[in-house]
Amino acid sequence: MRILLVEDDAMLGDAVRANLTQDGASVDWVLDIADAKLALVDHAYQAVLLDLGLPGGSGLTVLKMLRERYDATPVLIITARDRLSDRVQGLDAGADDYIVKPFQLDELQARLRAVTRRSNNTVVSAIRCRDVVVEPARRAVSRAGKEIGLSVHEYRTLLALMERVGQTASREQLEAAVYGGSGTIESNTVAVYIHQLRRKLGDDLIATVHGVGYRIDADAPA
The missing domain is CATH 1.10.10.10 (Winged helix-like DNA-binding domain superfamily/Winged helix DNA-binding domain)
Known part of the structure; x- marks a missing residue:
């Protein structure tokens, strides 16, 4: 599985990448919106882990870019914003799930498996x-x-x-x-x-x- 991790917190990003890599995933890690958009232009991913508070603006702009071009890649938002309104906004923008920092890496993996499993089971008409x-x-x-x-x-x-x-x-x-x-x-x-x-x-x-x-x-x- 190839995953894009969009996270500007160096310590958290390193821990998430190491954990997912150990579990067999290939992880591309970027720190800001511009690099995230470039990565999504050049590569196809099985899932995106997306922080909201990023240099240059909100991670929702990355999510909007994906959905506007009909890209259904599963997106799991990872953020410190825990208000209900923030969660609703992210889900309404097309996110598949939402996990609030701080979180256990085991829970992150479980949620990631769930969103990719739902994506694989979704019937999309040819x-x-x-x-x-x-x-x-x-x-x-x-x-x-x-x-x-x-x-x-x-x-x-x-x-x-x-x-x-x-x-x-x-x-x-x-x-x-x-x-x-x-x-x-x-x-x-x-x-x-x-x-x-x-x-x-x-x-x-x-x-x-x-x-x-x-x-x-x-x-x-x-």
Whole structure:
């Protein structure tokens, strides 16, 4: 299991990482919002452990970025904020569970197992268009029954288009789906991912709407 730990308390972060690593997990540990967003852009995780009080703002901005791009990765909030209103706000923003500091590491592990187990058992409908199938639960893509390997960025670009079949997605919409509005993005980045998707899935799937964006149509072009 690969986990992203977002925690600026050095002592707690070190203890959590050591404990989870000993339990067999691979843990990427970052200290602030900017590094958390970069990690989530570049990697796929089975779970995120997210502190709320972080340098640069609230960890809820990281959670919002995930959910706005339809990323259902389980998020367990770890924080010293113990007011009911804080817990409600975190859960309403899309967190899967909430644990208040100080906590026992055994309880953290149990809650982490619970949120990942619920995530694995959640039935997420496959998205189908023509002979292309996207399975969000497995982050899997196939065409004509053959599974196609995509990078994280390619997958997110395709998912954004598949969720808008018949509608044109602008470059800005696709950038938001892939990057969550974080960082500086080169002007041709989306075009590069579209090119890679066409190479892997076929030139007939994604149409260019000149001056507007890209679109996948329900029917194959004549």
